[in-house]
Amino acid sequence: MKAPRFLAVTRRIFLDLKNDKRTLALIFIAPIFAMFVFGLAFSGEVKDVRVEVVNLDKGAPGPVPGTTVSIPEKVLSNIDDETLDLHDEADLDAAIQRVKDGDAYAAIEFPEGLTAGVMAQMQGQPGAGQAEVKLYLDQSNVNVANAVVQELNQALLETSKEAGIEPPVTVDSIAIYGKGAKFIDFFVPGIMSFVVFMLTTLLTLMSFVGERTSGTLVRMLATPLRERDIVMGYAVTFSIIGIVQSSILLAIGILVFDIIIVGNVLLALLVIALLAVVSQALGILLSSMARRESQVIQFFPFIILPVFLLAGIFWPLEAIPSWLRPFSYLVPPTYSVQACRAVMLKGWGISQIWVDIVALLAFAAVFLSLATASLKVRKG
Template sequence: MNLRRILAVTKRVFRDIKNDKRTIGLMLIAPIFAMFVFGLAFSGNVEDIHVIVVNHDQGFQTPNGENISFSDKILSNLNNETLDIEYMDDEDKAIRKIEDGNVYAVIIFPENFTRNAYLGVEKFSPSFMRNSTVDSLPQAQIMIKDDESITTIKNSIIGAVQEAITETMKDEGIKFPVKVTQDAIYAKDADFIDSFVPGIMAFVVFLLATLLTLLAFVGERISGTLDRLMATPLQESEIVLGYALAFGTIGMIQAAFLLTVAVLVFNIMILGNVLLAFFVVALLAVVSQALGILLSSLAKREGQVIQFIPFIILPAFLLSGVFWPIEAIPRWLRPFSYMVPPTYAVDACRAIMLKGWGVSKIWPNIIALVIFAIFFLMVAVWSLKKGKD
């Protein structure tokens, strides 16, 4: 082994990199971009969870004539950064907002909440207890009707309510028994894996379809196969749509494998039409392959393809709601989530599989994916024509 020859090889590699300004730029930008996105995504807490409060509590007059309302005190201690609170009087109307996907939860205080809480206070007048026993006292209860399809959000809502109760007890200097109960409107008894699988299914298809198309097109450009295809009577649109059909089919096959493993191994929850979920994933695959064709026009060789991976993986990984909700992303960064196609596929697949929704409720996500697909396909066709010219 000759050190001089080793150093000669090293020198040649650096010389090639020096002559490729695009590679140098990507080498410097990619790690900064990765650190920037990861730092922002992990720096935020779950915030702005839209919930509705329905307060039926009428307060209570204590034996000494004082009017109190524990529900108002608890509501004043709710974290307004975690919860985006809307107040309503109509409980049924509030629940319909959950069913329509407009809010995550309805927090309900029953009519005698303060009275029942006061009766359960550890230190109150013995005369008030003369005809009662502790066991016979009614219990104060807060009911939370919620959408449990995203476990992180469900836990954040419960945590915010429990924290407000604890803070109220601390402020009042007393303890009163309050039971917080949940009634799931969607995804009852769902585990983290149930909300995770729809997201990872969309993410994997997006990643593989984009990278496979990118590698295939760059490989065909280098080998001259693409030039030979362009020399045939095939139109640019026919080439792009042919790839779209192929990778749409591959996306459905990948989704089928992932879903089969999820059902057989992890026993995940599926409430809706699986074929509709496959269609959404196939539509995402079409979007992804068109994106891959676009990116291929920026890569001169296969080695440069690898440098695009951070710009493909990280936004989809961190901004699309695959692993944690969009509400956990800093407010100013959230609009960028809706510029990432997997965001719509993840939301749609989760709604289909955990809520049992059909086309009538997920159509906005489908329309968004169709718009992405049309736009990327048109620009992909244009990029091929430009390359031909």
């Protein structure tokens, strides 16, 4: 049996890549680079936030005679010192000034008589008001401000518990999926789609503009190769490359970042291969709009930005304004991100992610037909 003709195209592209060390590096090193850059820098955790602590409280005699209890000290000991970088400051005005000068993000004020007030309240003494800790906060950096507030509240809650004060109602969260998941676990399925989508689209775009401008496309069309054979040859090549790229990302995710994978990795790779087919068809389609290879650069923002913003790679779709969300469903990586996350973090199978697969298949069908048609249009 003779090999299908489109495999000649596949083989040709691979040979081209083999000879072109620079592009080869782009294909295999770029995913690794992206993974480390985003995985390390974009871990989503705020760390080392400088906070001034002004403790005006003197403590109060404890239940055991001769001991002193200090609530501020207990609270401070419950603060995670990786998140907040605490500095003692005696003078409140100086501490606030430091926030104003941008040297610190917040100043925490424990007022005088805090411990005594709390103890009075606990003993139910009449006239004892609500105890207050004041937080002077630079809210201009929302992420940091939220982290400070959250950390302080957490420390107060823990201190209360240690003192035997249980809040009347508590939330007990039981992980149905993703027990102990970190940001990186959420992120790896996203970056897989992002890298494969971006590189596949750009590489096909570039190499296809080359086919058009150098005359090789016309030459191929004068042979028994049909338009669909050429598109198919490219599709097979780039789905293989997509699978290899994702495997590299997964290997780094597992070995370096110790990510959680509870599902079938092969199913996730299949989804990525499908995304690669969609992306290469898009690249071929876009190539009909470029006249020179240098024009390819003009497409970059239009390819990268919508996907970066809308596909739910860095933040969940729920974080996208609701009026914008319908557009998320128009970018193919949205479905592969969703499906890969479900497979890797929730262990879902094909019976649960079929909607995403159908969506990707639909995109593939439409884009492949359009790409094929775009090659025929030339016949004028």
